[in-house]
Amino acid sequence: MNRSPSRRDFLRNSSLAGFGIATAASSRAFGFQNANDRPRVAVVGCGSRWDQRATGLKSSYGLGKDFPKFADIVAVCDVDSDRTERAAVLVKDWLGTAPDQSTDYRSIIDRDDIDIVHIVTPDHWHAKVLIEAMLSGKDAYCEKPMTLTIEEGQLVDKVCKQTNQIVQVGTQQRSMRQILTAIALIQAGRLGKLTRATCAIGGGPTSPALPIATPPKNFDWDRWLGPAPKTDFRLLAGAPNEVKAWSRTHYDFRWWYEYSGGKLTDWGAHHADIATWGLGKTETGPVTVDPIMVKHPVEFKDGYPVEADRYNTPTAFNIKSTFADGVELVLRHDTDNGILFEGTEGRIFVNRGRLTGAPADALKTNPLPDGALDEVYKGKALTSHLENFFQCVADRSEPISDVFSHHRALSTCHLSGIAARLGRKLKWDPEKQAVIDDDQANALVNRQKRKGYEIELS
CATH class of the missing domain: 3.40.50.720 (NAD(P)-binding Rossmann-like Domain)
Structure with a gap:
């Protein structure tokens, strides 16, 4: 080339x-x-x-x-x-x-x-x-x-x-100051040894049955499906959202397992990422994933929804992932949106609006050392997420949100979705990155792509 x-x-x-x-x-x-x-x-x-x-x-x-x-x-x-x-x-x-x-x-x-x-x-x-x-x-x-x-x-x-x-x-x-401060507090040992991170990410919505419809002339439905299974376009007007419709596409793709993972990956990608970072698990994964409670808007059989005409991702859930050292990462739909870190010497809660808890309050009299946030931010001064990207494009350094740590955090979200779909506890080998003794679950670790849309590494 x-x-x-x-x-x-x-x-x-x-x-x-x-x-x-x-x-x-x-x-x-x-x-x-x-x-x-x-x-x-x-x-x-x-x-x-x-x-x-x-x-x-x-x-x-x-x-x-x-x-x-x-x-x-x-x-x-x-x-x-x-x-x-x-x-x-x-x-x-x-x-x-x-x-x-x-x-x-x-x-x-x-x-x-x-x-x-x-x-x-x-x-x-x-x-x-x-x-x-x-x-x-x-x-x-x-x-x-x-x-x-x-x-x-x-x-x-x-x-x-x-x-x-x-x-x-x-x-x-x-790239948010309160998040970096939370990570810096953890890394400074202000919470003691961490035992659990709980991510409250909200529950997914439901929809009525959506009728088969004709895609708009300006919209290539087959191309939009791409690697996903071939299926009918569905649309129903009257939804209480900005686009005034329920569908299988555009913003609503989030609520279909065929194209996403519902809140488990939509908000889980955010909060589980921070939880994994704080727990120091960015190079490994859990050894068990337990769907303590999961509610879907449709019935599932062998990991797949039996109905194709309505949203199918979880509306409520409490899923616990446990690492080899016993530390837990929990994804749940209820409680205040954010991440709760619990340690042997304290706990903090952080989200996009605030950082609370005794270790955070103590910063007024016992601040973090100078440069603590820069150290967490991979040696750079805190800036916008986009600016950090362009800095790294120019100096060829690793961005703050690299693919490697994101893959590990997101794997916990994906495993939570697989456990939710199958309705059973999974055993995971974080080194081999495979489910142990469960062929059905491993089949969902890798989904077959539609012909013509395979991923080719050449």
Whole structure:
């Protein structure tokens, strides 16, 4: 493949001494010589996490609008052509130049002039797009959860090590001050020996039966399904949400095991990530996963829902994962959203809004040492999650939310989903990354991809 060695080598070797917030008009502060040296980004998936306005809503929520501070968006892609067109309009407003549009990511993933891929697809597409991006020499910002299955995480790990590409997972809690303070307190021994982390992540919703419907002309349903099983498009108007409909697609994909893992991976990817980090388990996994209580909105048989016309991920759950040393990580739907760390000498509760508990209160009179948060933040000063990514793109260091630790944390979430689907306790070998003496469970560790959508490592 022909590359652009001078520009790409510059991007890879740039120093960030004197790094500052960059804007579309000011790239020198970012460490690049001129505007032409700004990284060039392709967006794959233009849904609400990228920018809600691309979905037809008025809110500007989403990460897309922050990218022009650091890079040029040169291509946008979505299987919904309406979203692609709206995204192109937004990018032109931000940068003054309209990006190329596509409904097939393959047309842009291997372009020589693209340095970074922002992956904002539904979960079941994340790993395939990410792996192909890395193999084509691209860095990536991949929204969470990084994978649909444990095996996908193993493949992402392998390719990331092989290619040395920079990948930031969108678990932005790792770039929040109160979260870093909680981790620093734990690492300083302020809680004593940790015994348990409880992640309250909320329960999933239910839906009525959804009728088979005809996909909109602007929407490629078969392409959206991609590696997932072929099934009917379903839609029912009248839902009490912003899009006023229940469906199998767009935002609602989260509530179908075929494309996601419900709250276990949607919010679990955030909180289990922090819990695993705090517990010091980022290079291992649990040895047992016990679905103490799980409620699904549909009946399951042999790990699969018997009905295909309504949401099927858990609405309520209490699932306990236990590590070899007896430390526990619990995922549950009730109690206040956040993470409760319990140790032999204290406990703290942390979420996106607050950090509480006696060890946190004691910071007023017994502060952490200078530089403690920088040490937790892999030696860098705390900044936004996106800025941390672009710092690492320039200096080729590991981002705060690396694929390796995310895979381990997310494996606990995936195992919780498998245990929930089968309704039984699992024994897990964290070294071999396989379920022990349970072929049915191991079949869910790796789900077969639809023909034509397999992940290829070449």
